[in-house]
Amino acid sequence: MTRPLKIDDLYWFEIPGDPALSPDGERVAYTLATQDAENDRVVRSIWEVRGGGPARRLTHGPADTAPRWSPDGTRLAFLRDGQLHLLSLDGQEATPLTTPARCPAGAGTPVWSPDGSRIAYAAPGTRRDATAPVVIDALGWRADGVGLIGPVRTQLFVVDVESGEVRQLTKGDRHAGAPTWSPDGTQLAYPTSTGPDAATHGTSAAHVVGVGEDAPAPRRIGPAGGLAGPVSWFPDGSALLVVGRTEFGVGHLELLRQPLDGSAPVSLTAALDRNVLPGGPGYPGALPQFHGDTIVFCARDRGATRLYRLDAAGISASPLPAGTGVGGCSVATKAGRAALVVSDASEFAEIALLDLDAWESGEPGEPSAGSRPERLTDHMARSLPDIVLHPFTEREFTISDGTVVHGVITRAAQTPTGGPLLVDVHGGPHNAWAPHSDPVHLYHQELASRGWTILTLNVRASDGYGEAFYTAAVGAWGEADEQDVLQPVATLVAEGLVDPARIALTGYSYGGYLSCWLSARSDVFAAVVPGGVLVDLKSMAGTSEEGHLIADHEIGDPERLTALSPISHADAVRAPTLILHGGADDTCPVGQAEQWFHALCTRKVPARLVVYPGSSHLFILDGRPSHREDYSRRLTEWVTTHTDR
Numbered sequence: 001m002t003r004p005l006k007i008d009d010l011y012w013f014e015i016p017g018d019p020a021l022s023p024d025g026e027r028v029a030y031t032l033a034t035q036d037a038e039n040d041r042v043v044r045s046i047w048e049v050r051g052g053g054p055a056r057r058l059t060h061g062p063a064d065t066a067p068r069w070s071p072d073g074t075r076l077a078f079l080r081d082g083q084l085h086l087l088s089l090d091g092q093e094a095t096p097l098t099t100p101a102r103c104p105a106g107a108g109t110p111v112w113s114p115d116g117s118r119i120a121y122a123a124p125g126t127r128r129d130a131t132a133p134v135v136i137d138a139l140g141w142r143a144d145g146v147g148l149i150g151p152v153r154t155q156l157f158v159v160d161v162e163s164g165e166v167r168q169l170t171k172g173d174r175h176a177g178a179p180t181w182s183p184d185g186t187q188l189a190y191p192t193s194t195g196p197d198a199a200t201h202g203t204s205a206a207h208v209v210g211v212g213e214d215a216p217a218p219r220r221i222g223p224a225g226g227l228a229g230p231v232s233w234f235p236d237g238s239a240l241l242v243v244g245r246t247e248f249g250v251g252h253l254e255l256l257r258q259p260l261d262g263s264a265p266v267s268l269t270a271a272l273d274r275n276v277l278p279g280g281p282g283y284p285g286a287l288p289q290f291h292g293d294t295i296v297f298c299a300r301d302r303g304a305t306r307l308y309r310l311d312a313a314g315i316s317a318s319p320l321p322a323g324t325g326v327g328g329c330s331v332a333t334k335a336g337r338a339a340l341v342v343s344d345a346s347e348f349a350e351i352a353l354l355d356l357d358a359w360e361s362g363e364p365g366e367p368s369a370g371s372r373p374e375r376l377t378d379h380m381a382r383s384l385p386d387i388v389l390h391p392f393t394e395r396e397f398t399i400s401d402g403t404v405v406h407g408v409i410t411r412a413a414q415t416p417t418g419g420p421l422l423v424d425v426h427g428g429p430h431n432a433w434a435p436h437s438d439p440v441h442l443y444h445q446e447l448a449s450r451g452w453t454i455l456t457l458n459v460r461a462s463d464g465y466g467e468a469f470y471t472a473a474v475g476a477w478g479e480a481d482e483q484d485v486l487q488p489v490a491t492l493v494a495e496g497l498v499d500p501a502r503i504a505l506t507g508y509s510y511g512g513y514l515s516c517w518l519s520a521r522s523d524v525f526a527a528v529v530p531g532g533v534l535v536d537l538k539s540m541a542g543t544s545e546e547g548h549l550i551a552d553h554e555i556g557d558p559e560r561l562t563a564l565s566p567i568s569h570a571d572a573v574r575a576p577t578l579i580l581h582g583g584a585d586d587t588c589p590v591g592q593a594e595q596w597f598h599a600l601c602t603r604k605v606p607a608r609l610v611v612y613p614g615s616s617h618l619f620i621l622d623g624r625p626s627h628r629e630d631y632s633r634r635l636t637e638w639v640t641t642h643t644d645r
Helices: 006-012 355-361 379-383 442-449 483-494 510-521 537-543 546-556 566-572 591-600 625-641
Strands: 014-021 027-036 042-049 063-067 075-080 083-088 118-124 154-160 166-168 187-193 204-210 218-222 227-233 238-244 253-259 278-280 283-285 290-291 294-301 304-311 315-320 325-332 339-342 350-355 392-398 406-412 419-425 453-458 497-510 527-531 577-582 605-610
Touching: 006 027, 006 355, 006 442, 006 625, 014 325, 014 339, 014 350, 014 379, 027 063, 027 339, 027 350, 042 063, 075 406, 154 187, 187 238, 204 238, 204 278, 227 566, 278 294, 290 325, 392 483, 392 527, 406 442, 406 483, 419 442, 419 483, 419 510, 419 625, 442 453, 442 483, 442 625, 453 483, 483 497, 483 510, 497 510, 497 591, 497 625, 510 527, 510 566, 527 605, 537 546, 566 591, 577 625, 605 625
Parallel strands: 204 227, 283 325, 304 325, 419 453, 419 497, 497 527, 527 577, 577 605
Antiparallel strands: 014 027, 027 042, 063 075, 075 083, 118 154, 154 166, 187 204, 187 227, 204 218, 227 238, 238 253, 278 283, 290 294, 294 304, 304 315, 325 339, 339 350, 392 406, 406 453
């Protein structure tokens, strides 16, 4: 017998991620995140699966992450409690490669040298004394999930696998991003901020540094005024593959071929008109990787993160149908395979294996049956075998100015018309709702079980609809996209699907901003639940880790910061409002929630503020299980209470 998903089912969640495919293409190592209810924490351990066999646990956590195979496939390097460890697959226990004595600030994700003798990583250059005064001379003094970092910057290190000797390769006041080895093993490429006002404007570029004892200082490769994310090498060592932009600003990330001579980079994906997704906190995707003369990468299309292939010379780019959503990818070039994290409308994320050669032998966009990914794991099906998710329907709404807004409606089967509606706005603003299973917003499934309709909308500025749509709200937050919410709601009311007196609104991060904005601009909503909010763009600019970049690039005109701040319009709010916020949020500082709570209380608007101590901005993704459960329960109770007749 089956049943719908409930909020407290999150304690049984087992979520795989960060796959690493062995060089021979036979074994996939990955991280499995499980929930430890007794200690109120997420436990991460390393697992392995082979095609046709059951998954097996390699480590027991509680903080084991980032498995990476040695080039010969005999060992795994991974992080345990912030230090590098090595694991042989002969049954022996993992052994530490770095230690707090040698690396007091910890290590970073391991990157093996081509010959397997060294591992490079990026990590803080020094360990900050948590009790000492923090001296700040430049922007960038805090980081979400870490807190105050002061002048500490991430640097590059190389550790000798046999001796454990650690050498620091970079220094200075700029963060060094994740490194990647040159094919001959003599250099590392990495992204770092660049330009005289990099901290203010966010500009960055690819750099290269030698790994020898007498190597010259790092040198910049390419323009200084752009944006460089993850960097890798073309297989022949002639150029770098950079995920970035030639000019800094709001817009799609592209795949750039950057010649080593520093000449102008060439975009390989401009014709695709989709945002390249290298993955990262709060965002899906995977690092681009080479398979022969093609590049395998992720980009978002209509909310779903898909796998694409691209000829190395920039000739073609075609989607690879590897499931509805891709949350990780690891390519074994010689084996012609890719390990993926895939999810779809009915199943949560699992590990799958894709035959790249079989796909490439088929017609573009019409892969042969043998090229479809083979699911190797069934963690969620085993931990929650009787769960069935409520069905959803994709909808398009044409706004009065002609803009088409894509949305998803979730309703339990046989739900009668004329019931309550919850509208949920995503964050970013350049994220997107995906049309597949969602392990985060459990209140969607809970409310659908209670007869609610859930409407998620990819409003203007959402990712996956072209760059013009992606940039459509620049300089006009709230003003540009408010009708993208209000008019679809009016459509559902006109169709008789929902009760106009029982409509609630929620959203997180940018969605929290737009929830506050709309509660001041409309009387449509009977209850509002903003989470991770920002309501004062002026104060946000000086207190958030990203606030100055938002003010400069997303808004642009300093004179508009006040007009576009929900706090400026608080007099018009009437809807009962529940504010949910992480107490250690450095992206949208908790002071933003406190300002909104104060503004509503002093205007006699029914309001409640809930702060989750020690929780960062992304706690709703992987924070304490009790906090995540509480978030969904409080939201469910609030909107239900304030829409009941």
